[in-house]
Amino acid sequence: MQAKTMRLILGDQLNLQHSWYKNIDKNIVYVMFEMRQETDYVTHHVQKIIAFFSAMRAFAQELEDMGHRVIYLKLDDENNTQSLTENLDLLTKKHSIQAFEYLHPDEYRLKQQLDGYCQDLNIDSKAFDSEHFLIAFSDIAKYFKKNTSMVMESFYRKVRKQFKVLMDKDEPIGGQWNYDKENRKKLPKGHVPVSPKIFKKDVTGFKKLLEKHKVKTFGEVDPDNFIWPTTRAESLEIFQYFLEECLENFGSYQDALTQEYWSVYHSRISFSLNTKMLSPLEVIKQAQAYWEKNQDKISLAQIEGFIRQVLGWREFMRGLYWINMPKYAEMNHFNHQRDLPKYFWTAETKMNCIKQSVSQSLEYAYAHHIQRLMVTGNFMLLAGIHPDAADAWYLGIYIDALEWVEMPNTRGMSQYADGGLVASKPYISSANYINKMGDYCSNCSYDPKKRTGDKACPFNSLYWNFLEKKSELRKNMRIRYSYSTWDRYTDEQKQAIIQQAESYLDNIEQL
Ligand SMILES: Cc1cc2nc3c(=O)[nH]c(=O)nc-3n(C[C@H](O)[C@H](O)[C@H](O)COP(=O)(O)OP(=O)(O)OC[C@H]3O[C@@H](n4cnc5c(N)ncnc54)[C@H](O)[C@@H]3O)c2cc1C
Ligand code: SF4
The missing domain is CATH 3.40.50.620 (HUPs)
Structure with missing residues (x-):
């Protein structure tokens, strides 16, 4: 028929x-x-x-x-x-x-x-409609305005109320909307996280298929032990593992950086969500239900931290993408033009934070949010990498990368190329933050405390150089504090830092 x-x-x-x-x-x-x-x-x-x-x-x-x-x-x-x-x-x-x-x-x-x-x-x-997102495609314009800076927190509160998530009538459970401040710990010394839930599947046939047809790819794969969930049943399994083994520590260590473990307490459900094998609402509801039954071991800060990512950030990024496309894809607020250095494909760099984040990405097609935002993304922004090059790298390398979520995260949140539509300030830091959040710096050829001279960490001089060159940011209340520190340096100190940064940028491939 x-x-x-x-x-x-x-x-x-x-x-x-x-x-x-x-x-x-x-x-x-x-x-x-x-x-x-x-x-x-x-x-x-x-x-x-x-x-x-x-x-x-x-x-x-x-x-x-x-x-x-x-x-x-x-x-x-x-x-x-x-x-x-x-x-x-x-x-x-x-x-x-x-x-x-x-x-x-x-x-x-x-x-x-x-x-x-x-x-x-x-x-x-x-x-x-794909019947996947909480906000229907046709309703996006009711929540988002074109070319307008939006605040994730306001959107998040609105949808929490609308979908009755972690709510006690009209008030947030616990009396507070956001527990982000409690979620910024590094891993304690000697702490051994749970082993990552992985699947060991044979994908030899797929690997051969790509090779036979000369599909250009990068990164590594162990074809006898493919780790990612590729069915709904496996997706439910990895999510259940997250609830049982990881949620109680998710929020606390979600920003932690460690070179010992490629996966700590994150859920690694982004591929399952983005292919729609899992629905965001089912993930949110099940996580809340699991927390309700296990409040003796899982604090409100952990569950709120997780729900904020799926209900807040994920839907927020999608809305901003659609309301601002196609112009969004061309935004380059700082007019950055530099190419991405080769070590983003080889991990061969002396900067240990970049080396670890890139090599783990090449091995697993995964890095957690802070590795993407505050290590690789931070470096790209400080070094003035063209947002097209940044987008292409993030869109290619991660298992979960689809343009609607990759681009507002990269071009917007990470590279500030949209001039602040997604983020209220550029996410930049010197070595101080990376050193505070983990162990990369203690295993690095560079010295995180030095701004100039031999072995000075590139993030330090690049950070101050960035602030000096982007003086329009002085108006931004959220980074005024950094400018007041910079203004306390003598002219001589400033000149030495700028010279150090310029020399690093001239020799960026050698860092
Ligand atoms: C430069 C950059 C590029 C990124 N590119 C992508 C991408 O291509 N695809 C993608 O799904 N995420 C992207 N993210 C967001 C985030 O890093 C990943 O969603 C997260 O690391 C996925 O791992 P996980 O499932 O273990 O997340 P968890 O930390 O366990 O969080 C749970 C879920 O929340 C959602 N989520 C968390 N943070 C965000 C966010 N900022 N935006 C949207 N959803 C979020 C994801 O669906 C994630 O699976 C990017 C972030 C940055 C800084
Ligand atoms: S010292 Fe600098 S380059 Fe080395 S790991 Fe720390 S932040 Fe990265």
Whole structure:
């Protein structure tokens, strides 16, 4: 029997709970494609592509097991044109399709492509909400204003009230909205965190497929022991592990930096969330329910810290992305132009914090938020790296990287290239912060206490140089304190620091 309607499922739309799948209708065929269009738009970490393909195949199988009709084109399928719209055209003709339906893509480039495609179609077409985010796609403009600085905290309080999360009627449980101040500890000496929950799956076939088709990737993979969850069942498993083993320490150590452990108490559910194998609301509700039953061991600060990330930051970033695209992708507030040094792909640098954060990212396609923000991102901003280069690196390297969340985090929060739409100040620091939060500095060739001279930590002179050169920031109340410290240096000291920074920047590849 010919299908009448063709429904497209993109690689990050693996939401088994979507209302599309409630009823089995043989007039509907679901289509999914592994495509060069998607493997090649930026150079990805090898684990990222394998995780997506593996999760997509598992999802297609689950749909088939439920009784749905599915056409799945693997990368090496002879009918695969490697282009989204050409594949759609081909299947429309082949199966005499009469209507085309799709879920709103979360990335601007895909939305443009599909909206454009539908305009020229001579069959009916319709877009549906992905039923994933708390804020429906059509409601984004009710919460966010174009080109306007927004405060995450206000948004967070509003949605907490709206979705009744950690609320006691109209007041936050515990009387306080935010426990961030309690969540800034480094790991105590000798502290051994729980071992990370990993999956040991054989992905040799995927690795060979990418090699055979010469898909350009970077990073490492152990094909006999692939660690990431790629099904909903595995996603639920890693989340449950987080609740049982990590949540009680999540908030306290979420900012801690350690070179001993690549994973500490973070949830590592971002890939599962961003592919929609997990829903944010189920994660929030289950985490709250787990905390309610285990308040003897899990403090309010831990659960609030976790919920703020998923309910607050994640939805906030998505809203800002959509309201400001496509202009957002071109913003370069400081007009930074420098290329990213080669050690971002090799980890061969004397700066131990960068070395550790990059080498762990190459090995696992993962780094936690503070490694991304206050180590690699901090360095990129202080060194004046072009935001396009920063975006391409973060979009390629992390397992969870999709433009709607990567870009506002990178271009906005980390690089301040949007002039403050996301962040109320640039997230920069000298070695002081990195040294305070972990053990990178005590194993480094550079001296975190020195600003100039032999072995002076590059973060120090680059930090003061940045503030000196961006004097417009003097008006920003949140960093006035740093300027008052800088202003206490003598002209001679200032000159030596600036000279040190300029010499480091001239020799950036040698750092
Ligand atoms: C420069 C930079 C680039 C980033 N790129 C991405 C990206 O491509 N994809 C991505 O999902 N996150 C990105 N983040 C945000 C954050 O670092 C990751 O979500 C987090 O590290 C994922 O690990 P986890 O699942 O262990 O998170 P946890 O620390 O356990 O937090 C739980 C969940 O909260 C959400 N979350 C936490 N912080 C943020 C945030 N700032 N923005 C949005 N969601 C958040 C994530 O879904 C995460 O899975 C980026 C941050 C920075 C500074
Ligand atoms: S001394 Fe400087 S370069 Fe070395 S780890 Fe510390 S902050 Fe990084």
